[in-house]
Amino acid sequence: MNEFLTLMKSELVVTAIIFLLLFIKIGKGMKNDSLLSLVQVLLLVNFIAGFFLNSTGNLFGDMFYTNPLIAFQKNILSLGVYLISLLCADWLKKTQHLAEFFMLMLSALLGMFLMISSNNLLIFYLALELATIPVAAMANFDLDKKRSSEGAMKMILSSAFSSGILLFGISLLYGTTGTISFSEIAAQLDGSSVQILAFVFLFTAFAFKLSIVPFHLWTADVYEGSPIAVTSFLSVISKGSVAFIFITVLYKVFQPMQDVWYTMLVILAVATMVIGNLFALRQQNIKRFLAFSSIAQVGFILVGISSNDYMGITAVVYFVLIYVFSNLAAFGVASVISEHSGKENIDEYKGLYKTNPFLSWILALALFSLAGIPPTAGFFGKLFLLTAGGAKAAYWFITVAALNMIISLYYYLRVVRAMFMDKNDNPVGKIKISPSVKLALLICGAGIVLIGLLSWVYDHIHTLSFKL
Amino acid sequence: MNLLLLIGAPLLTAVAVLLSRNKAQVKWISLVGSVAQLALAFALLYAFRQERAQNNMSQMLFELNYKLFDSLNINFHFGVDGISVAMILLTSFVVIAGVLVSWNIEKMTKEFYFLLILLALGAYGFFISLDLFILFFFLEISVIPKYLLIGIWGSGKKEYSANKLALMLMGGSALILVGMLGLYFTAGHSFDIMTLSKTSIPANIQNLLFPLLFVGFGVFTALFPLHTWVPDGHSSAPTAGSMFLAGISMKLGGYGCLRIATYLLPEGAKEYANIIIILSAIAILYGAFATMMQKDLKYINAYSSVSHVGFSLLGIGMLTQTAITGALMQMVSHGLMTALFFAVIGMIYDRTHTRMTNEMGGLMKVMPFITTVFFIVGLCSLGLPGLSGFVAEMTVFMGSWENSDAFHRIATIAAAMSIVVTAVYILRAIGQTAMGPITNTSHLQLKDAAWNEKLAAIILVAGIIAIGIAPGWLNDLLRPAAEEIMNRIAGK
Numbered sequence: 005m006n007e008f009l010t011l012m013k014s015e016l017v018v019t020a021i022i023f024l025l026l027f028i029k030i031g032k033g034m035k036n037d038s039l040l041s042l043v044q045v046l047l048l049v050n051f052i053a054g055f056f057l058n059s060t061g062n063l064f065g066d067m068f069y070t071n072p073l074i075a076f077q078k079n080i081l082s083l084g085v086y087l088i089s090l091l092c093a094d095w096l097k098k099t100q101h102l103a104e105f106f107m108l109m110l111s112a113l114l115g116m117f118l119m120i121s122s123n124n125l126l127i128f129y130l131a132l133e134l135a136t137i138p139v140a141a142m143a144n145f146d147l148d149k150k151r152s153s154e155g156a157m158k159m160i161l162s163s164a165f166s167s168g169i170l171l172f173g174i175s176l177l178y179g180t181t182g183t184i185s186f187s188e189i190a191a192q193l194d195g196s197s198v199q200i201l202a203f204v205f206l207f208t209a210f211a212f213k214l215s216i217v218p219f220h221l222w223t224a225d226v227y228e229g230s231p232i233a234v235t236s237f238l239s240v241i242s243k244g245s246v247a248f249i250f251i252t253v254l255y256k257v258f259q260p261m262q263d264v265w266y267t268m269l270v271i272l273a274v275a276t277m278v279i280g281n282l283f284a285l286r287q288q289n290i291k292r293f294l295a296f297s298s299i300a301q302v303g304f305i306l307v308g309i310s311s312n313d314y315m316g317i318t319a320v321v322y323f324v325l326i327y328v329f330s331n332l333a334a335f336g337v338a339s340v341i342s343e344h345s346g347k348e349n350i351d352e353y354k355g356l357y358k359t360n361p362f363l364s365w366i367l368a369l370a371l372f373s374l375a376g377i378p379p380t381a382g383f384f385g386k387l388f389l390l391t392a393g394g395a396k397a398a399y400w401f402i403t404v405a406a407l408n409m410i411i412s413l414y415y416y417l418r419v420v421r422a423m424f425m426d427k428n429d430n431p432v433g434k435i436k437i438s439p440s441v442k443l444a445l446l447i448c449g450a451g452i453v454l455i456g457l458l459s460w461v462y463d464h465i466h467t468l469s470f471k472l
Numbered sequence: 473m474n475l476l477l478l479i480g481a482p483l484l485t486a487v488a489v490l491l492s493r494n495k496a497q498v499k500w501i502s503l504v505g506s507v508a509q510l511a512l513a514f515a516l517l518y519a520f521r522q523e524r525a526q527n528n529m530s531q532m533l534f535e536l537n538y539k540l541f542d543s544l545n546i547n548f549h550f551g552v553d554g555i556s557v558a559m560i561l562l563t564s565f566v567v568i569a570g571v572l573v574s575w576n577i578e579k580m581t582k583e584f585y586f587l588l589i590l591l592a593l594g595a596y597g598f599f600i601s602l603d604l605f606i607l608f609f610f611l612e613i614s615v616i617p618k619y620l621l622i623g624i625w626g627s628g629k630k631e632y633s634a635n636k637l638a639l640m641l642m643g644g645s646a647l648i649l650v651g652m653l654g655l656y657f658t659a660g661h662s663f664d665i666m667t668l669s670k671t672s673i674p675a676n677i678q679n680l681l682f683p684l685l686f687v688g689f690g691v692f693t694a695l696f697p698l699h700t701w702v703p704d705g706h707s708s709a710p711t712a713g714s715m716f717l718a719g720i721s722m723k724l725g726g727y728g729c730l731r732i733a734t735y736l737l738p739e740g741a742k743e744y745a746n747i748i749i750i751l752s753a754i755a756i757l758y759g760a761f762a763t764m765m766q767k768d769l770k771y772i773n774a775y776s777s778v779s780h781v782g783f784s785l786l787g788i789g790m791l792t793q794t795a796i797t798g799a800l801m802q803m804v805s806h807g808l809m810t811a812l813f814f815a816v817i818g819m820i821y822d823r824t825h826t827r828m829t830n831e832m833g834g835l836m837k838v839m840p841f842i843t844t845v846f847f848i849v850g851l852c853s854l855g856l857p858g859l860s861g862f863v864a865e866m867t868v869f870m871g872s873w874e875n876s877d878a879f880h881r882i883a884t885i886a887a888a889m890s891i892v893v894t895a896v897y898i899l900r901a902i903g904q905t906a907m908g909p910i911t912n913t914s915h916l917q918l919k920d921a922a923w924n925e926k927l928a929a930i931i932l933v934a935g936i937i938a939i940g941i942a943p944g945w946l947n948d949l950l951r952p953a954a955e956e957i958m959n960r961i962a963g964k
Contacts, residue, residue: 030670295733316545376611387605391544398679402653406646413642417619417635425623457533459540466543 009072011061015121016077017053018114019143023109029103031347034098040089043106048088054079062123066185069123071424073468077248077321078117084241084328084337085113090444091336092233094343096384105145108138109237116245120252122202125184128249132170132213136163139238143230155229162222166212171347193260200244200264206253207268213246216306217276222298223284227295232342235291236335240296244324247305247365262312266396269310274404277303277425279321281411288349290338293415299373300412301327308389311396317469319392322462323385326373329451330382333370338446342437352418353426360435362363366445371416372453376409381456388462473519475534475550475600478560481508482593495581496505497697502585506568509592513564520557520949522681523641531956532666540606545661549603552686553956554949555800556745559727562807565935566719567592570712573815576822577625577710585623587617591868599727604652604663607732610740611724612645612694618705618717625710631788633708640701644691648728651684655736666702666878668736669960675739682740685733686748692725695785698754699778703840706777707770711818714770718777719811719836726803730957734788738961741791746879748789753883757780760893769817770826772901773810776853780806780861786887787868790880791961795871796954798864801946805852805860805939810931812849818840818923828902834910839920845929849909850898852936855891860939865891867947 024046028034034042040310058075062068089096089106099105115134122128140163144156178184180199183190193199227235227404256263280300308319315454340363341356357364358389373382386409394402435447453460485505492498523533532551542689552560567772570588586716597610615638624635656663658681659671673681687695692704696847702722706714734741759779766772780802783939819842821827836843852859854868872884903928921929939946 115605301567353717372616377615378609383609383612390649391656395659399650399654403646403650406649407643410639410642410646414635414639417638420619421631421635423621425634459546460540462544465544471542 007061008063008388010057010059011063011464012056013051013057013081014341015114015117018110018117021050022110022114025103025110026105031108033103036099036102037100039116040093040096041371043102044086044089044343046365047082047089049416051082052077052087055186066187067124067127068075068118068121069186071120071467073321074120074248075315076465076468077245077435077461080328081116081241081245083108084332085237087328087336087444087447088233088241088330090234090440090447091236091332092231092288092339093440094438095231095233095339097173099145105142108142112136112138112142113241118165118242120245120248122249123186124179125186125189127308129170129174134169135242138166139234139242140174141430142234142237143226144272145234146216146231147355149229151229152231155226158222158229159226162212162276166219168211169205169208169212173209174201176202177204179184185374186252189257190259190323193258195264197262199261203258203261203264204268207265210246212254214243214302214305215299216302217287217299218280219279220276220318221348223299224292224295228291232291233341233419235294236332236339238293239327239335240331243298243302243327247302247303247309247320251309251320255312255317266310269306269456270398270401273303273304274401275311276300276306277405277408281408281415284415285411287415288350288351290350290353290419292469293350293419294334294338297330297412299333300408301374303408304386304389304405307401309391310401311397314466314469315395316392318462321465321469323389325461325465326381326385326452326455327333328457329448330370330380332371333366333445333448333452334374336368336441337367340435340437340441345432347432350422352432353422354417354426356423359431359433362437362445363435368420368423369449369452371419372426375413375416377413379457380452381454382452384456384462418440473516473534473550475536477512478509478516478596478600481505481512482589482596484846486589486593489582489586489589492582496586497856499575502571503568505563505589506571506592510564510568511594513561516552517557517561520554523598529552532797535602539930543641544786546605546663547603548606549664549666549769550600551602551666554951554953555727555731556599557578558800558804558816558946558949559723560596562723562804563595563599564719565808565931566715567816568812569928569932570715570719570809572924572931573715573818574710575922575924577643579625584621584710588716591612591617591720593844598724604655604665604668604732605730606663607665608645608648608652609649614721614724615641615645618721619711619832622705622709625713626708627710628708629704630708633704636945637701637705640691640698641803641830644688644698644725647684647688647691648732649688651681651688651733654681654684665731665736665843673737673739677725679739679743682733682737682744684743685737686729686744689725689728689733690785691853693722693729693785694725694755694778694781695816696751696758696778696782699755699759700817701930702778703771703774706814707768707776711814711821713816714814715811718773718814722777722781723803723807726781726788726799728784730788730799730912735793735957737958738963741961745789745791748785749880749883752785752789753886754889755779756786756887757893760890760897763897764893764899766829767828769820769901769905770814771830771925771949772829772897773813774818775896776897777806777810779894780810783865785866785885786883789872790868790872790875791958792871792874793951793954793958794874795868797947797950797959798867798869800950800954801860801864801939801943804946805864807934808932808935808939809849809852809861812845812929812936813853813927815928815932816846816849820922824912831905831912832905832915833908834906835910835915835918836906838915839919841929842924845933846906847902848933848936850902852940854895854898858937858940860936863939863943
């Protein structure tokens with residue numbers, strides 16, 4: 005019993021918060037303002053609680069597995085959710101169904117926690133569904149906007165499709181290996197063609213979730229239609245959690261077939277980076293723009309994953325941590341501006357620096373971090389991903405990735421240029437930023453500047469993953 | 473001497489600038505900061521000479537080593553040899569002059585000085601780094617300041633130029649990054665330059681990595697045909713921006729070409745030396761002839777920079793100790809000269825509001841100080857003995873001539889011929905702007921240089937003359953360091 009409590013404490017805390025919200029909802033209810041403050045405090049508690057009592061062990065007959073690295077990954081996600089609750093406070097206060105929104109978001113988070121911890125194909129599948137379906141409901145949260153429902157519809161259809169493929173892959177895998185336990189599958193793999201087919205199906209399902217090219221088509225529409233709070237959740241928290249379990253599946257389950265997946269990974273990484281970047285070049289809407297940029301970022305994550313050792317794990321976890329700060333800062337600024345002026349086009353950001361220097365600097369910092377320019381943390385994140393990917397001496401692969409950094413710099417600079425250089429007769433008016441948003445933006449800004457320079461963060465992740 | 477001071481001083485200045493309340497504070501803090509940097513640079517020179525005088529012959533002095541990313545074996549490893557000391561001196565000269573000539577900037581003063589100092593910080597850090605990763609970090613740190621300085625405070629088609637510059641330099645960085653990772657894995661997970669310099673790297677890997685690193689750094693230092701960002705970038709940048717770009721940033725590339733590409737990969741350097749020589753000879757001649765066609769003063773200096781920087785690369789490609797010493801001298805000399813050139817152009821432009829030579833005339837009569845400085849820097853550019861340009865170019869030619877085969881001789885002669893062309897365009901530019909009658913009557917009201925401009929010009933002129941009439945001290949700094957590089961090339 006005691007073991008159950010400590011090993012599953014992250015899941016239990018989240019579940020407790022969900023039930024608390026449920027009781028508040030069916031009880032007397034609360035005003036949005038005070039409910040939001042309560043949720044923010046609870047999420048902060050959830051984040052801080054993640055630092056304590058982390059141990060290694062498994063539960064339910066080896067279905068659930070956790071260790072300090074997994075706890076760290078969960079903590080990154082908790083931090084992200086906490087930041088979203090702060091950043092999108094202005095929008096959240098106006099929604100009619102605040103309690104439901106957080107119940108859905110936390111259910112998805114619970115699903116992600118279980119997914120990262122899963123050690124069995126069955127629980128993995130269940131957790132993945134739990135992590136997806138609430139998000140589709142969240143995408144529909146702008147009830148009066150048609151695009152929002154359209155996005156939700158696209159999301160639910162494409163994820164249902166990918167779940168089908170995943171299940172097919174799982175059944176094939178079970179058919180040939182006779183087991184669904186992660187620890188046992190690896191021993192049964194011999195690289196037969198059925199197993200390769202099963203792997204391809206599994207890989208496809210992951211590719212859908214991570215929006216790897218050519219399975220990225222749902223991304224831009226869903227991102228554009230959803231409220232920014234949901235978009236940022238999708239692009240940061242969802243992506244991060246799937247990347248974590250993707251590593252586990254590749255490194256642990258499919259280790260014997262590493263030659264197969266290495267080639268696939270390299271090809272898809274190149275395609276994802278190039279296509280994501282090229283499409284991002286021409287986007288006008290900031291949300292679509294960030295959607296394609298996040299596709300390109302996933303390409304870089306794949307470069308890191310291709311290393312197939314602890315260096316890759318470290319680099320990816322580190323990158324996701326930085327990505328949480330950078331991307332949430334970018335979405336946060338977009339959310340503030342969209343909430344106060346309704347403007348979401350990059351051209352409408354012209355002259356932003358004159359009226360809102362703070363927002364402009366934060367957004368610029370976030371974009372430079374996404375582009376990988378020092379002194380921001382993104383520089384270190386990108387570089388370590390490439391270092392991890394370069395371990396196999398695949399120089400052309402690294403070269404392609406490095407050249408993609410140039411393309412991405414071009415479009416990130418476009419936004420910077422609009423804010424700082426271009427003139428505009430009708431710029432976004434001066435925005436009064438509410439304290440919680442300001443706090444979150446400052447946290448993100450500090451994270452972007454400091455995570456890279458404080459090298460012990462990386463070394464800490466390294467120690468955690470090296471122990472595996 | 474603790475090398476961290478060299479990073480600490482600009483960092484502190486930058487933070488102080490951010491915290492200051494009004495424009496006057498910003499300016500004075502920046503000035504005090506840059507004076508402190510100049511003092512530190514001289515202190516470093518003094519300390520360095522003291523150590524050498526006491527026969528401390530270790531290759532790098534004042535080494536510091538702090539662990540940064542322990543698991544990846546990335547360390548804050550700092551140290552200086554003669555080359556670094558010379559480059560740091562150059563940087564501090566250009567920084568103080570740049571701060572002084574920007575004294576009257578009105579638009580977003582705080583941000584301007586902050587970015588300027590950040591740029592300087594990157595340069596200092598770059599020159600003292602002995603760890604490739606840290607070196608790359610400091611190289612890249614200047615991307616944001618360069619882009620914003622040109623894009624916000626620039627003139628003409630500034631957005632285009634800023635974009636072009638940022639993207640081309642990023643391209644260079646991408647190549648450097650790949651080359652750097654190649655070195656890292658070949659040498660068994662080490663970015664340390666001193667470790668790498670003692671590792672023997674197989675020739676086929678050297679031949680693969682050398683072009684990546686050399687071209688990568690070459691982009692920064694206007695290696696032909698990747699020089700196209702130079703004219704646009706320099707001419708669109710604000711005065712201090714141009715000074716920093718041409719005076720400091722381009723030197724980062726030259727330093728990298730020598731210290732990283734050539735020093736660490738000597739076999740690769742030998743393999744590609746002829747191509748480097750051909751490209752730099754083309755750059756020298758092409759730059760000179762292209763300058764002839766320019767009417768805009770900034771474009772004149774930008775294209776002549778392409779030509780002059782070509783001498784540095786030519787010296788590196790010649791692979792003799794004298795030529796490499798000359799190449800380094802040319803970097804220092806060109807840094808001072810071109811910064812001064814841009815400063816003077818800025819001063820003229822601030823008054824006449826034009827940079828076209830054919831719209832000016834007889835400026836000597838209204839602003840004798842500025843035009844005199846213009847004369848001095850022009851004469852330095854065309855290689856008049858007694859000024860730094862002559863010393864540097866002469867050393868490069870002498871070193872090149874040590875290679876006795878026809879190919880090297882022809883390249884040397886071709887490069888030397890550019891001096892004649894240089895004389896033509898420099899004298900013509902000076903003649904059109906400074907001499908003759910005043911063509912535009914509104915120019916009669918113009919005032920000569922203010923105190924800050926005079927001070928900036930005097931500091932840089934002093935540097936040029938100091939090298940020109942007493943090159944010995946610079947030679948003493950650079951030659952032993954060049955010898956270390958030659959030793960590795962010769963395989964000792």
